[in-house]
Amino acid sequence: xxxxxxxxxxxxxxxxxxxxxxxxxxxxxxxxxxxxxxxxxxxxxxxxxxxxxxxxxx
Amino acid sequence: xxxxxxxxxxxxxxxxxxxxxxxxxxxxxxxxxxxxxxxxxxxxxxxxxxxxxxxxxxxxxxxxxxxxxxxxxxxxxxxxxxxxxxxxxxxxxxxxxxxxxxxxxxxxxxxxxxxxxxxxxxxxxxxxxxxxxxxxxxxxxxxxxxxxxxxxxxxxxxxxxxxxxxxxxxxxxxxxxxxxxxxxxxxxxxxxxxxxxxxxxxxxxxxxxxxxxxxx
Numbered sequence: 001x002x003x004x005x006x007x008x009x010x011x012x013x014x015x016x017x018x019x020x021x022x023x024x025x026x027x028x029x030x031x032x033x034x035x036x037x038x039x040x041x042x043x044x045x046x047x048x049x050x051x052x053x054x055x056x057x058x
Numbered sequence: 059x060x061x062x063x064x065x066x067x068x069x070x071x072x073x074x075x076x077x078x079x080x081x082x083x084x085x086x087x088x089x090x091x092x093x094x095x096x097x098x099x100x101x102x103x104x105x106x107x108x109x110x111x112x113x114x115x116x117x118x119x120x121x122x123x124x125x126x127x128x129x130x131x132x133x134x135x136x137x138x139x140x141x142x143x144x145x146x147x148x149x150x151x152x153x154x155x156x157x158x159x160x161x162x163x164x165x166x167x168x169x170x171x172x173x174x175x176x177x178x179x180x181x182x183x184x185x186x187x188x189x190x191x192x193x194x195x196x197x198x199x200x201x202x203x204x205x206x207x208x209x210x211x212x213x214x215x216x217x218x219x220x221x222x223x224x225x226x227x228x229x230x231x232x233x234x235x236x237x238x239x240x241x242x243x244x245x246x247x248x249x250x251x252x253x254x255x256x257x258x259x260x261x262x263x264x265x266x267x268x269x270x271x272x273x274x
Binding site: 010013014015016017020021022024025026028029030032034036039040045046047049050051052054055057058 | 110121127128131163172274
C-alpha cells in the first residue's frame with residue numbers, strides 16, 4: 001500500500017537521532033514552561049521568561 | 059547516535075544566541091511593563107511570593123538562562139525537523155522558525171494572549187491543557203496542510219488548525235486585571251514582535267549551522 005509519499009518518508013537510520021532530539025527538545029521546553037514546584041522556586045525564577053513567551057503563568 | 063550529538067551541539071549554540079537576543083529585546087521592551095504591572099500587584103497586597111530572584115542581575119540572569127534553555131529546546135525541534143527532511147541553510151531555517159512561531163506563540167496566543175502579572179485568568183491547569191492541545195494540534199495541522207500530498211490529509215490538517223479555536227480557550231467568568239488595559243495591549247504587541255524576531259533568528263541560525271555539520 002503506497003500511502004506515504006516520498007516527501008514524508010524518513011530514512012530509518014535517521015529516525016532515532018531525530019526522534020531523540022525532538023524528545024529532548026520537548027522535555028526542555030515543556031519543563032521550563034509548565035512545571036510548578038511546591039515552593040514556587042522554579043516558577044519565580046522562570047517568571048519573566050514565561051510571561052514573555054506567553055506560557056500560561058500563575 | 060553521532061548525529062544526535064551533532065544536533066544537540068548545533069542547537070545549543072543556536073539556542074544560546076537566540077536566547078541572548080531575546081533577553082536583550084525583553085530587557086528593554088517587556089521587562090519595564092512587567093515591573094510596572096507588578097507595582098499594581100504589590101499595592102493590592104494579595105500576591106505574596108516565596109523566594110524570588112532579586113531585581114537586577116539575578117532576575118535578569120534567570121531570564122537569560124530561561125531564554126537560552128528554551129531556545130536550545132526549540133532549536134532542537136527545528137534542527138531535527140530539517141535533519142529528517144535533509145534540509146539545511148538559513149532559508150529553510152526561516153521557514154521552520156516561522157512554523158515554530160505559529161505553533162508555540164501565535165496559535166496559543168489567539169486564545170490565551172500573553173498576560174502581565176496580576177491578570178485574573180481561568181484556572182492554571184485548564185489553561186495549560188488548552189495551550190498544550192493547541193500547540194500539538196497546530197503542529198500536526200501544519201504538517202498535514204503543507205508537508206503531505208494527499209488531499210484528505212491536507213483538509214484534515216486545516217481542520218486541526220481551526221479545532222482549538224472552535225473549542226475555545228478557558229476564560230474566567232469575570233475578567234479582571236490590576237494593570238491598565240493600555241499597558242496590557244502594549245505588552246501583547248511587544249511580546250508578539252519580540253517572539254517573531256526570536257523565532258526567525260533561531261530558525262535562520264539553526265539552518266545556517268546545519269550547513270557546517272556533516273551527518274553520518
